[in-house]
Amino acid sequence: MAQLLKQSVKLALIQLACTADKAHNLSHARSKVLEATKAGAKIVVLPECFNSPYGTKFFPQYAETLLPSPPTEKQSPTFHALSQLAKEAGVYLVGGSIPEREDSSDKLFNTSLTFGPRGELLATHRKVHLFDIDIPGKIRFKESEVLSPGNKITIVDLPEYGRIAVAICYDVRFPELAMIAARKGAFLLLYPGAFNLTTGALHWELQGRARAMDNQVYVGLCSPSRDMTAEYHAWGHSMVVDPNAEVLGQLDEKEGIVMTELIQGRIEEVRKGIPLETQRRFDVYPDVSRGFRGTE
Numbered sequence: 001m002a003q004l005l006k007q008s009v010k011l012a013l014i015q016l017a018c019t020a021d022k023a024h025n026l027s028h029a030r031s032k033v034l035e036a037t038k039a040g041a042k043i044v045v046l047p048e049c050f051n052s053p054y055g056t057k058f059f060p061q062y063a064e065t066l067l068p069s070p071p072t073e074k075q076s077p078t079f080h081a082l083s084q085l086a087k088e089a090g091v092y093l094v095g096g097s098i099p100e101r102e103d104s105s106d107k108l109f110n111t112s113l114t115f116g117p118r119g120e121l122l123a124t125h126r127k128v129h130l131f132d133i134d135i136p137g138k139i140r141f142k143e144s145e146v147l148s149p150g151n152k153i154t155i156v157d158l159p160e161y162g163r164i165a166v167a168i169c170y171d172v173r174f175p176e177l178a179m180i181a182a183r184k185g186a187f188l189l190l191y192p193g194a195f196n197l198t199t200g201a202l203h204w205e206l207q208g209r210a211r212a213m214d215n216q217v218y219v220g221l222c223s224p225s226r227d228m229t230a231e232y233h234a235w236g237h238s239m240v241v242d243p244n245a246e247v248l249g250q251l252d253e254k255e256g257i258v259m260t261e262l263i264q265g266r267i268e269e270v271r272k273g274i275p276l277e278t279q280r281r282f283d284v285y286p287d288v289s290r291g292f293r294g295t296e
């Protein structure tokens with residue numbers, strides 16, 4: 001039987017120190033991506049909002065226009081920087097996320113761009129579940145005050161390796177999205193994300209491990225490093241989880257790179273031991289993947 005991951009591959013999550021200086025963020029991301037690829041990574045991931053501070057008041061100021069695609073250099077310097085970088089490094093690059101402005105509607109989105117090793121755009125994911133929470137005395141954040149949600153699940157085919165799914169941060173809390181992607185054959189769920197000091201300690205690792213355990217796939221969560229001088233304090237702790245929900249690598253709050261080898265055959269080995277796939281009871285509950293609204 002064909003294996004979901006066609007060959008073992010090195011994954012790198014870059015826990016980048018993101019600043020208010022977009023040009024600096026782009027050049028710093030470049031040097032870190034090249035460092036990861038020199039060490040053998042073939043799939044590299046950047047954090048949520050890696051080219052701007054994370055905060056609703058910053059999104060309009062930092063937003064770039066991505067449509068019609070490809071945008072001009074002026075419309076989206078980040079699109080071009082990521083495309084060139086993926087090509088220079090010869091890797092699959094999941095470019096974290098950036099604030100996007102849709103010119104035709106003036107709407108803003110939190111959007112992730114994935115490029116292939118020839119610099120080609122493979123997929124665009126607009127954050128589907130906006131981060132709207134209010135925990136009295138701790139944190140209030142309402143992305144929906146300025147952002148609009150995306151409306152699709154994003155699955156990307158990497159011909160040499162197989163399928164991955166890309167979603168953004170708060171999307172990880174919705175197991176339906178992960179389950180659909182896994183049932184459509186993804187071997188890896190990637191979430192550029194920026195949890196905070198309240199929910200990070202409680203739920204970050206739990207969410208990553210839960211999505212891996214539910215679906216018996218690899219999961220990667222990629223955060224910015226923590227900057228206590230910024231308005232939003234990111235949790236950090238970028239991590240890779242294996243299909244048996246074991247943490248393969250996790251950083252602390254500082255800048256760094258998590259490098260992990262994803263092993264061909266590991267998913268099938270785990271699924272053979274605990275065969276959830278063949279034990280599902282869609283006669284008792286509906287198959288959520290039937291309502292799937294696909295990627296292009």
Ligand SMILES: NC(=O)CCC(=O)C(=O)O
Pocket residue numbers: 048130131168169170171173193194195196199200203
């Ligand atoms: N950027 C985000 O979506 C943050 C999500 C988060 O912190 C959470 O607890 O969920």
